[in-house]
Amino acid sequence: MPDDTTLPPEARPSRDERLARLSPEDRAAVEVWSLGRRARDLAAAGAPDAPAAEAAYREAEAAAIEAEILMRRVDVEDLKARYPVLAGDAEVTVGVGWQLLLEALLDRLAGMSVVVPLVREKFGGLDAKVYPTGRWIEAEFDSVGEIKAPAQEAALRTCEACGAPGTLRRDGRGRTRCDRHAAM
Numbered sequence: 001m002p003d004d005t006t007l008p009p010e011a012r013p014s015r016d017e018r019l020a021r022l023s024p025e026d027r028a029a030v031e032v033w034s035l036g037r038r039a040r041d042l043a044a045a046g047a048p049d050a051p052a053a054e055a056a057y058r059e060a061e062a063a064a065i066e067a068e069i070l071m072r073r074v075d076v077e078d079l080k081a082r083y084p085v086l087a088g089d090a091e092v093t094v095g096v097g098w099q100l101l102l103e104a105l106l107d108r109l110a111g112m113s114v115v116v117p118l119v120r121e122k123f124g125g126l127d128a129k130v131y132p133t134g135r136w137i138e139a140e141f142d143s144v145g146e147i148k149a150p151a152q153e154a155a156l157r158t159c160e161a162c163g164a165p166g167t168l169r170r171d172g173r174g175r176t177r178c179d180r181h182a183a184m
Contacts, residue, residue: 023171025183028069032060071095071161071184074102085109087117094121097163098155101126105151112140124174126155 019027039053047053064070076092083106086092094102102119105128109116118129128151130144159166159178166178177184 023183025069028064028067032057032064032070035060068181068184071097071181074099079103079106083107083110085112085114085116087115090117090119092119094119094126095160095162097158097160097166098126100163101151101154101158102128105148108147109144112144113137114140114144121160121175124156124168124170124176126152 019030035053035057039050039057042050042053061070065072072095074092074094074096076086076090079092079102080086080088080090083103085106092102098121105126106116109130113133114130115133116128116130118127120127128148130148132140156168156176157165158176159181160176161181161184162178164178164180166176166181168174168176169182175184
């Protein structure tokens with residue numbers, strides 16, 4: 001089956017058709033994330049019902065975490081307070097199972113003239129974007145890959161949801177999970 005994005009727009013499946021291909025857990029996760037996206041759009045537009053939309057999203061997210069459909073994510077505000085290398089508007093969307101890996105990475109980057117604007121899961125592994133704060137010093141540029149490598153390698157053996165030993169699972173998308181959180 002070809003990738004949907006390679007098809008002409010008129011031949012691409014509808015949102016409902018794409019959702020039908022997902023597991024029930026993944027469909028629920030997509031719906032929660034959609035609520036969050038709509039709440040952010042309303043807030044950006046200055047809509048008066050934005051706070052209510054944000055509250056509905058937070059309730060749905062909490063219920064999905066409780067039902068173990070979504071995993072709990074690291075507290076980005078806490079990390080920003082403790083690690084100045086994180087950008088003030090950094091987006092950190094990894095699960096709490098990788099928190100210690102991320103903190104070790106941020107500790108190793110401390111003192112370098114770099115900033116980290118994004119940390120996420122990508123292809124089942126930990127992906128951290130690191131950019132210079134000024135002129136890029138070649139020695140630092142060369143060392144960033146070596147500094148990131150241990151965290152990236154460890155993430156592929158660590159459940160992102162809980163931190164237990166995990167394996168990379170490919171079920172439509174790559175995720176590193178333990179047996180307990182394999183469906184999450």
